[in-house]
Amino acid sequence: MASAFYKLPRDFYLRPTLKVAHDLVGKFLVYKSGRNLLAARLVEVEAYIGENDPACHAAVGKTERNEVMYGLGGFSYIYFIYGMYHCLNVVTERENFPAAVLIRAAEPSDSIDIMRKRYANPDSNKLTDGPGKICKAFNLTRKYNGLDLTGDKLYLEDRGYEVSKIERSRRIGIKKGIDKFWRFYDSTSAYVSRK
DNA sequence: TGTTGGATCAACT
DNA sequence: GTTGATCCAACAC
Numbered sequence: 001m002a003s004a005f006y007k008l009p010r011d012f013y014l015r016p017t018l019k020v021a022h023d024l025v026g027k028f029l030v031y032k033s034g035r036n037l038l039a040a041r042l043v044e045v046e047a048y049i050g051e052n053d054p055a056c057h058a059a060v061g062k063t064e065r066n067e068v069m070y071g072l073g074g075f076s077y078i079y080f081i082y083g084m085y086h087c088l089n090v091v092t093e094r095e096n097f098p099a100a101v102l103i104r105a106a107e108p109s110d111s112i113d114i115m116r117k118r119y120a121n122p123d124s125n126k127l128t129d130g131p132g133k134i135c136k137a138f139n140l141t142r143k144y145n146g147l148d149l150t151g152d153k154l155y156l157e158d159r160g161y162e163v164s165k166i167e168r169s170r171r172i173g174i175k176k177g178i179d180k181f182w183r184f185y186d187s188t189s190a191y192v193s194r195k
Numbered sequence: 196t197g198t199t200g201g202a203t204c205a206a207c208t
Numbered sequence: 209g210t211t212g213a214t215c216c217a218a219c220a221c
Contacts, residue, residue: 046202055202065217082203083214089202102202132203173202193203 004160013073017092017099021047026163040106043189047182049099055177058098069098076147085132129191
């Protein structure tokens with residue numbers, strides 16, 4: 001049989017952000033570093049859409065920090081927060097429309113041993129159950145901001161995994177825009193960041 | 196040039 | 209439920 005794995009193409013990201021967010025649940029985040037390949041299956045994401053979404057970083061207009069969100073869909077937007085953590089987003093939609101999907105939680109799949117080594121407690125099974133932890137496990141920093149996700153370094157992949165149930169809720173950890181139900185998660189997964 | 200607070204997490208009480 | 213760790217972008221001056 002032909003491989004069931006295929007890298008998500010540019011067109012996937014150019015669609016409406018809520019559709020992209022929904023469809024990302026169950027896809028695999030893949031990062032290649034040397035001869036290592038790290039991967040995890042996404043179980044939780046959130047959409048941040050346009051300058052009219054008060055929780056979106058683009059609500060303040062275009063800045064040096066958020067400019068990659070104004071670019072074409074299918075690029076990474078990685079920012080640093082709380083003095084300790086990085087968060088990975090996938091830019092969506094057309095150029096000059098700032099929108100992205102925050103990758104909030106995943107289930108480790110490939111090279112779990114490498115992810116473990118990055119933690120003080122390598123016996124933990126909670127390696128990628130939060131946005132800051134995914135970047136820690138994958139060693140993603142602002143160095144990888146603006147990376148083309150249709151390239152070979154960092155990308156999203158469809159491995160034919162079918163999510164049995166995708167649920168929707170309010171977004172987490174924000175003070176503005178809490179009226180919007182723009183969080184999507186696999187309710188059967190033990191790795192979602194919060195219930 | 197200085198101040199402030201955040202799309203977090205772990206370790207407390 | 210609360211707090212400390214600790215950087216940097218945004219904004220006020």
